[in-house]
Amino acid sequence: MEAVLQWGLDMVRLVQVWESPGMTFFMRAVSVLGSGVAYVAIIGFVYWCVDCDKSLRLSVVLLVSLWLNTLLKLLLDQPRPFELDPSLGLVHAALGGFPSGHAQNSLVAWFVIASWGKSALRFILAAVFCLLMGLSRVYLGVHFPTDIIGGWLVGAVLLCVYFLSGDRIEAFLCERPQRVSLVVLAAASLAMIAYRPSVEVTIPAGLLLGMGVGFYLCRRNVGFSAPSPLGRGGVVKLLVMSGRFVVGIAGLVPLFILTEKLVAGFEASENFRLYVFMRYALLALWITLGAPLAFRILHLGSHDVIHYEEQK
Numbered sequence: 001m002e003a004v005l006q007w008g009l010d011m012v013r014l015v016q017v018w019e020s021p022g023m024t025f026f027m028r029a030v031s032v033l034g035s036g037v038a039y040v041a042i043i044g045f046v047y048w049c050v051d052c053d054k055s056l057r058l059s060v061v062l063l064v065s066l067w068l069n070t071l072l073k074l075l076l077d078q079p080r081p082f083e084l085d086p087s088l089g090l091v092h093a094a095l096g097g098f099p100s101g102h103a104q105n106s107l108v109a110w111f112v113i114a115s116w117g118k119s120a121l122r123f124i125l126a127a128v129f130c131l132l133m134g135l136s137r138v139y140l141g142v143h144f145p146t147d148i149i150g151g152w153l154v155g156a157v158l159l160c161v162y163f164l165s166g167d168r169i170e171a172f173l174c175e176r177p178q179r180v181s182l183v184v185l186a187a188a189s190l191a192m193i194a195y196r197p198s199v200e201v202t203i204p205a206g207l208l209l210g211m212g213v214g215f216y217l218c219r220r221n222v223g224f225s226a227p228s229p230l231g232r233g234g235v236v237k238l239l240v241m242s243g244r245f246v247v248g249i250a251g252l253v254p255l256f257i258l259t260e261k262l263v264a265g266f267e268a269s270e271n272f273r274l275y276v277f278m279r280y281a282l283l284a285l286w287i288t289l290g291a292p293l294a295f296r297i298l299h300l301g302s303h304d305v306i307h308y309e310e311q312k
Contacts, residue, residue, distance in 0.1 A: 005084065008144030012081045012088050015139050024090055027136040031091070034102035034133050036066070036203070037256075039109060041249065043211075044287045048248045048295070049241040052215065052226050052288075057170070058112055059211050059284075060185075061162050065108045065155065067192045067204040069101040072154070074196055081141045088141035095200065100143045103151030106133045108158055115163070178216055185212030199276050206277040210284025217289050224292035224301060244300050248291040255286055 032038060039062060047055035078098035082089025107130050114122035134148040185208060192205035218224050226244075259279040266275050295301050 004146060005079070005144065008146055009081060009085055009088070011145050012138055012141055015135070016088065016090075016141070018139070019090075023139070027139045028091065030132055030136040031102060031140060034106045039105065040207075040252070040283070040287070042109070044248050044252060044291070045245055047226060047287055048244040048291060049226055052218070052224070054116060055226075056211060056215050056288075057166070058109065060208065061112060061158065061166070062105060062109050063204040063208045063211075065105050065158050066101065067201060068154065068158070069099060069104050069151070070095070070198075070200045070204070071196055072099055073097075073101070074198060074200070078147070080147075081144055090140045091142055093142045097143055098147045099150035099154050100134070100137055100147040101151065102137050103130065103134045103143075103148045104155040104158075105151075106130050107152055107155035108162075111159055112162065178219065182212055182216045185209065193273075193277070197273060199273050202273050202277040203280050206280030207284045209277075210281035211288055213281075214285045214288025214290075218292050222289070222292050222296060224295065240300055243298070244291070244295055247294055247298060247300065248287070251291060251294060252283065252286055256283060259283070 043055055043059045043062070046058060073096040076098050077096045080089075080093065080097040082092060110126035110129055111123065114126040116122075130152070134143075134152070137143040137148060138145055189205045189209035189212070192208070193201050259282060263272075263275045263279050266272050269275070292301070
């Protein structure tokens with residue numbers, strides 16, 4: 001094991017030969033695109049502006065990936081390069097290093113998104129981005145190359161399960177009443193925290209429950225849907241979709257900051273993990289229920305887009 005870690009340190013040093021302020025800024029920017037905040041924004045954009053069902057499917061597979069990655073990090077507890085050689089740490093990160101969450105989650109997220117179209121270029125671009133993400137994590141000194149490869153392998157397994165069984169699982173759930181699907185998502189959320197109820201594990205569990213509850217209530221009480229403006233023309237529709245994203249983010253950002261400060265005040269509490277769980281469930285509820293309600297109030301709902309186009 002020591003030989004593998006030493007090889008990994010040598011590879012990090014080799015990549016960091018390119019180190020410069022400009023390169024470090026670029027690699028940090030790439031790395032940020034693989035953060036949880038970036039994925040929440042992507043899920044929100046898809047839900048508000050593209051397709052609610054696709055957003056829910058993407059969020060489920062991505063949150064399962066995040067949960068599995070966190071669980072593996074906690075169980076394996078492998079060191080990171082900067083822990084063995086502090087001079088390599090251009091940024092720092094918590095938890096263990098294996099497998100790389102950025103590598104795993106970027107593979108899962110962008111290949112699922114690429115599958116929504118028929119062009120092979122989508123998959124090529126997704127692969128290039130995943131390679132760049134892996135390189136950025138090695139350059140920044142937060143992962144060994146073996147961490148990146150491990151993340152890609154775990155992500156590939158999840159993608160295989162998604163592409164081979166996802167449609168059948170979804171069809172099975174769609175044949176049942178919506179309440180049954182909601183119960184299944186709630187059970188999956190609780191199962192995530194049953195084995196290792198750490199703070200990190202409660203994040204994907206809370207998001208999953210919030211997405212499911214919000215999606216169910218939105219379909220039942222709001223009736224919101226998100227036709228994509230892409231490829232359909234219409235300046236008004238593009239403006240409406242842009243307005244949705246702005247409103248959605250404008251509500252999500254202060255909610256994120258406010259709940260972070262509120263939960264931080266209970267860090268010493270025995271129920272701290274519960275508060276973290278509730279915080280992320282609330283953020284997901286805003287994406288799937290709160291923002292669509294705001295769209296209806298501001299006349300940014302689906303029926304409003306159709307109405308505006310008819311008036312042109």
